Amino acid sequence: xxxxxxxxxxDAISENEGFARVAVAAFIxxxxxxxxxxxxxxxxxSEAVTNAIIHGxxxxxxKITIRCHISGDFLTLIVEDKGKGIEDIxxxxxxxxxxxxxxxxxxxxxxxxxxxxxxxxxxSKPGEGCRIIMExxxxxxxxxxxxxxxxxxxxxxx
Amino acid sequence: xxxxMKVEKEYLMIKMxxxxxxxxxxxxxxxxxxxxxxxxxxxxxxxxxxxRFMDSSGIxxxxxxxxxxxxxxxxxxxxxADRQIKRLLxxxxxEKIVEIMD
Ligand SMILES: Nc1ncnc2c1ncn2[C@@H]1O[C@H](COP(=O)(O)OP(=O)(O)OP(=O)(O)O)[C@@H](O)[C@H]1O
Ligand SMILES: [Mg+2]
Numbered sequence: 001x002x003x004x005x006x007x008x009x010x011d012a013i014s015e016n017e018g019f020a021r022v023a024v025a026a027f028i029x030x031x032x033x034x035x036x037x038x039x040x041x042x043x044x045x046s047e048a049v050t051n052a053i054i055h056g057x058x059x060x061x062x063k064i065t066i067r068c069h070i071s072g073d074f075l076t077l078i079v080e081d082k083g084k085g086i087e088d089i090x091x092x093x094x095x096x097x098x099x100x101x102x103x104x105x106x107x108x109x110x111x112x113x114x115x116x117x118x119x120x121x122x123x124s125k126p127g128e129g130c131r132i133i134m135e136x137x138x139x140x141x142x143x144x145x146x147x148x149x150x151x152x153x154x155x156x157x158x
Numbered sequence: 159x160x161x162x163m164k165v166e167k168e169y170l171m172i173k174m175x176x177x178x179x180x181x182x183x184x185x186x187x188x189x190x191x192x193x194x195x196x197x198x199x200x201x202x203x204x205x206x207x208x209x210r211f212m213d214s215s216g217i218x219x220x221x222x223x224x225x226x227x228x229x230x231x232x233x234x235x236x237x238x239a240d241r242q243i244k245r246l247l248x249x250x251x252x253e254k255i256v257e258i259m260d
Contacts, residue, residue: 014179014180014181015181017179017180017181018177018179018181021211036241036242039211039242042211043211043213043242043246046179046211046213047213047214050179050180050213050214050215053180054180095250096250103184103218104183104184104187104215104218104219104221104222105214105218106214106217106218106221106250108214108217108246108249108250109213109214111249111250112213112214112246112249115249
């Protein structure tokens with residue numbers, strides 16, 4: 001079983017959204033994730049980092065930290081900011097809830113993190129920042145992926 | 159790579175870029191709105207043929223344009239969305255307000 005860890009700290013500016021998801025995708029590559037799994041993780045990273053930039057730091061800048069931990073085929077991903085924090089976490093996590101409809105946000109960020117990762121935890125205190133902890137098992141064997149595909153197709157062809 | 163926009167009759171056609179996130183979504187929304195305000199546009203077509211990555215910022219672009227044109231009977235179309243993008247559209251319930259076509 002291989003263990004591996006990395007930590008990234010970068011400025012909370014939109015230029016770094018692409019960098020952050022590509023860096024995490026590169027880090028998990030040795031686990032042989034499927035293309036779909038890579039895309040899932042990239043989406044989750046993008047959501048958490050974008051939230052830190054727009055909501056946590058309100059686009060005024062700051063630092064974002066990403067920590068990745070691999071244990072066997074299990075990924076733990078932690079995205080942290082020291083921004084304004086979340087008042088009501090349950091409310092914030094409801095699909096379609098957003099405090100920024102004015103800037104074309106749809107309130108789907110947490111819903112996507114929840115859908116694309118196996119586990120999602122949000123820790124936050126107003127004024128102190130926000131920590132997003134996500135977990136996902138990677139490298140589903142091809143037949144399991146095939147099965148998932150068949151199920152999805154049968155649902156959507158109805 | 160930047161998105162391309164052109165007007166064909168009452169349709170605004172937008173070829174979406176390879177990656178759509180908050181870094182470029184604000185500009186795409188603004189450019190689309192300038193077309194919508196200055197030309198006789200009824201419907202907006204988002205073409206995802208070249209798009210390999212999208213997050214909730216893309217959902218925001220679609221909902222934002224829908225809000226602008228739907229009150230005048232306009233429609234929003236999403237074409238050539240790959241599997242991953244379709245998943246995002248369906249998770250957001252956009253099939254209720256956007257015509258999703260291959
Ligand atoms: N890091 C953060 N710091 C402070 N508030 C946050 C943070 N992340 C999320 N929030 C709050 O939670 C709400 C919901 O977040 P979510 O990502 O689900 O939607 P959104 O960012 O508003 O819209 P979308 O992600 O669809 O563009 C946000 O509107 C914001 O109020
Ligand atoms: Mg968000």
